[in-house]
Structures are given as C-alpha cells and as structure tokens.
Amino acid sequence: MSAEQNESRKRGKKYFLTPQQHAKRLRASKELAVGMQGILITCNMNQDKCTAEAFDLLGEYADKIYGPEKFEEDIQGGNGEEENPQEEDVEDALKKEVAHLRAADGVLERRFQALESGANNVVFIRTHNLETDRLVHHILSDLHATKKKKTRVILRMLPVTGTCYAFPDEIMKYLNTFLEPWFKMPNYATYQVAFKARNNSYNKRDDMIKAVAGLVGKMNPRNRVNLTHPDLTIILEVIRTVCCVSVVREYKRYKKYNLQEVVKTEGGEDEPPSKAEDDEKEAGKKREGDEKEAGDKQEDGEKEAAKKKEGGEMEVSTGEEGGEKEKEAATEQEGGEKEVVGGGDDDVEAGKPEEGCTTTKEAEAAEEEGASVSDTAAGGDDEKPPEEDMQEEAAKDENGIKVEGE
Known part of the structure; x- marks a missing residue:
C-alpha cells in the first residue's frame, strides 16, 4: 500500500466536515x-x-x-500555453482545473x-x-x-x-x-x-x-x-x-x-x-422664522383693523349722507311750508284795506254809480272811465301793493 493510502486510513472523523461546517467556513471566509x-x-x-x-x-x-x-489566473494560463498541450499529463490538467475553480470561488487574491x-x-x-x-x-x-x-x-x-x-x-x-x-x-x-x-x-x-x-x-x-x-x-x-x-x-x-x-x-x-457656528446659524434661522411669523401676524392684524376701520367709515359716511339728505328734505319741506304760510299772509295782508284805498263795498257802490254814468255818458263808445280802470287794477293786485285813488 502506498503512503497516501495509509494516511487516508489514519484520518479521523474530524477531518471530514459536515455540510453545515462547510457553510460556516465559507461564510467566515x-x-x-x-x-x-x-x-x-x-x-x-x-x-x-x-x-x-x-x-x-x-x-x-x-x-x-x-x-x-493583472490576474493571477491569467498568468497561470499564459505559462500553460507556452508548453505543448500534448505533453501535459492528467495530473497537471487536474491541477490547472483546481486552480481555475479556486479562482472562481474567490480563493485567489x-x-x-x-x-x-x-x-x-x-x-x-x-x-x-x-x-x-x-x-x-x-x-x-x-x-x-x-x-x-x-x-x-x-x-x-x-x-x-x-x-x-x-x-x-x-x-x-x-x-x-x-x-x-x-x-x-x-x-x-x-x-x-x-x-x-x-x-x-x-x-x-x-x-x-x-x-x-x-x-x-x-x-x-x-x-x-x-x-x-x-x-x-x-x-x-x-x-x-x-x-x-x-x-x-x-x-x-x-x-x-x-x-x-x-x-x-x-x-x-x-x-x-x-x-x-452651526448652533449660531440654527439660532439665526429660528430667530428669523419667529420674526417673520410675528411680522405676518402683525400685518394680518393691521389688515383686519384697516378693513374694520374702512367698514366703520363707510357706515359713518352712509349715515352722514342719509342725515344730510334728511336735513335737505326737511329744509325743503320747511321752505315750502314757509312759502305757503307767506302766501297766506300776503293774502291776508292783501285783504286788509290800506289807507287811501277804497274797500270792496265802496268799489261796488262806485261801480254801480259809475255804470249808470258811463252808460249814459259813453253811449256807444268803447273807452272805459278812469274809475273802472282803477277798480280793475285794485282787484288784480293780489300782493298787497298800495293803490292810490283819485
């Protein structure tokens, strides 16, 4: 028996690894x-x-x-190509195959x-x-x-x-x-x-x-x-x-x-x-954000206050315009009443007899007397006597103008 066969017989169970042990060694590598x-x-x-x-x-x-x-397997392949393939024996071919397998598994550096x-x-x-x-x-x-x-x-x-x-x-x-x-x-x-x-x-x-x-x-x-x-x-x-x-x-x-x-x-x-510096920048950003937020809130408050103020002014102006219109209407109404009252006074004053003016009864009596005189005196003539003209002017005068008689 050869030495290799004797060595294989001496190997114990620890030499042969289980699949789990192989996996553990592979994972550890x-x-x-x-x-x-x-x-x-x-x-x-x-x-x-x-x-x-x-x-x-x-x-x-x-x-x-x-x-x-430069890959090590390439170097080994280059050395093998220089030799004659026909001179290689089975043992050398197996060694090269094992080297390539190890390279594929990552054993080679x-x-x-x-x-x-x-x-x-x-x-x-x-x-x-x-x-x-x-x-x-x-x-x-x-x-x-x-x-x-x-x-x-x-x-x-x-x-x-x-x-x-x-x-x-x-x-x-x-x-x-x-x-x-x-x-x-x-x-x-x-x-x-x-x-x-x-x-x-x-x-x-x-x-x-x-x-x-x-x-x-x-x-x-x-x-x-x-x-x-x-x-x-x-x-x-x-x-x-x-x-x-x-x-x-x-x-x-x-x-x-x-x-x-x-x-x-x-x-x-x-x-x-x-x-x-980072803390200072962060504090500055935070401070800037707070200031911006406060400014936005203040601006919103000012806008709301301005809107409220504008609405109040509009209401006040509307009320003032309404009051002015009411005042104008009252003034117009009062002026009309005054005109009416003034017209009555004028009429009253016009109805009062003034000094030197003949009254209505006197005018009627004079008219009757004058009518008889005019009829007799004028005959067919169209001209009116001066007394009749004076009476017509007194009747037409409604504003109380003083009329003087002859």
Whole structure:
C-alpha cells in the first residue's frame, strides 16, 4: 500500500466536515475578520448598488495610480500555453482545473473583494497589495477639486490599514504599536479621535477616546488635541468583534471623508463650520422664522383693523349722507311750508284795506254809480272811465301793493 493510502486510513472523523461546517467556513471566509486591510464604505439602504459603485470608483482610480490589474489566473494560463498541450499529463490538467475553480470561488487574491461587514448599510472592500489610505485620499482630493459627482449611493469611504479584536485591552495593545510612525518621538502632530461602534457594547465612546488620548500623550508630550483643524485623525470603527483602525489626513477638509458632501463644498470653504457656528446659524434661522411669523401676524392684524376701520367709515359716511339728505328734505319741506304760510299772509295782508284805498263795498257802490254814468255818458263808445280802470287794477293786485285813488 502506498503512503497516501495509509494516511487516508489514519484520518479521523474530524477531518471530514459536515455540510453545515462547510457553510460556516465559507461564510467566515466572506466576512470581515482580524488581520485584513481594505476600505469601509457606508451607504443608504442599498448595499448591492453600493458595492457596484465602489468597484467602479476604486477600479478607475486604482488603474490611474497602480496601473491595470493583472490576474493571477491569467498568468497561470499564459505559462500553460507556452508548453505543448500534448505533453501535459492528467495530473497537471487536474491541477490547472483546481486552480481555475479556486479562482472562481474567490480563493485567489484579487485587487478588490467585497466582504460582509457585520452591520447594516456598511460594506467592507478587502484590498490586496494597495495602500488604502493613499487611494482614498486621492479619490477625495480629486472629487473636491473637480466637483464632479460620481456616486449616488455611497456616503463615506474610510480606509482600514489595520484590524484587531474589539476588546479594550486588545485595542490599546494594538494601538501602542500601530500609532508609533505618526506620534512617537521625534514625530508629533495635532490630532483628534473619531470613534464609532456598531453591534458592540464592550466599548464606551468617552472611555476609549480618553484612553487613546492618554496613549498618544505618552508617546510624545508635544502631541496636542485639536478638534477644529487637526493634522491627523485617528479613526476607530468597531463592528461586532473587529476594530478597524486608520490614521488619515485632512479629515475635516474632506467633510469626514463623505463623498456626497465633498462635491457640494464651495471653492472658498475648505473647512467645515464649527459646532458653535452651526448652533449660531440654527439660532439665526429660528430667530428669523419667529420674526417673520410675528411680522405676518402683525400685518394680518393691521389688515383686519384697516378693513374694520374702512367698514366703520363707510357706515359713518352712509349715515352722514342719509342725515344730510334728511336735513335737505326737511329744509325743503320747511321752505315750502314757509312759502305757503307767506302766501297766506300776503293774502291776508292783501285783504286788509290800506289807507287811501277804497274797500270792496265802496268799489261796488262806485261801480254801480259809475255804470249808470258811463252808460249814459259813453253811449256807444268803447273807452272805459278812469274809475273802472282803477277798480280793475285794485282787484288784480293780489300782493298787497298800495293803490292810490283819485
């Protein structure tokens, strides 16, 4: 019996895995784990589209910096083509077939590989033979300069240059070595700590920030905390049992490495406003809204008052016009009564005998006497005597004009 057959007989049950164990190992190979490097990407409720956009964006800029990607399976295929296919035996053919199958399953290292991060709306892109901090910084600087929006779903893109277990002791032990190139003597810089925990309750934000600040201060007393314009930013992203660590530059300038906000940034505003400025702007907006609302209410009140006043004036003017009309009517009526009364007085006065005027009885007697005289004197003549003319004038005078007799 050959040695391989003897070895196969010695294998126990632990060597052979159940389907559940195979699935668990396969799932573990596609998840974020300790010892990996890559890029942590946050999105907005669409992880599949986020992964597709990340591959396109990273591939575009990686080809500019590092050149086109060379696949390992292509290299192996090129070496096999140089040999004579007829000289290959069955064993070599099987080895090549296994290599292609492994490449199809993702066992062979590629430049970018998407893995499960362990949190919702978070995608981890594992990188191979790349400087992730340099690549991400180049992408953000280009987007900031061109103001060209190239993604719709991706929000933040954070480089991950180191990973460790997400326990406080393990994190501090790892950072003691990881932070030396930037903060250990003779190197020093101003810094801030950005901490975020997802699906993890072992680490408290304030405690971790204080511990990291104390560690950096021990490395070099010249290291200073600066929350407005820091030279470097220490990023700690905890997801379940893995802590992703990186040190980045211009974190504030590039809007906390947010691709959507970097494109919106105006040319002269490289630095984001501070918290006090944000609070002041919010207070100003609130104050402006309150003033506008008060002005609208005052304007509405003035309009209503003006309408009421106008309605009162119309009523008063209508009443005044009615009163004036009534006064005019009363005046006209009073004038008519006066005229009537005056006419009666005139008639009365006209009926009174005046001095030097003959009364009616006297006129009648004179008329009778004159009639006889005129008839006898005139005969057939048409002329009237002067006495008759005087009587006719006295009868016609209704306004009480004084008539003098002969």
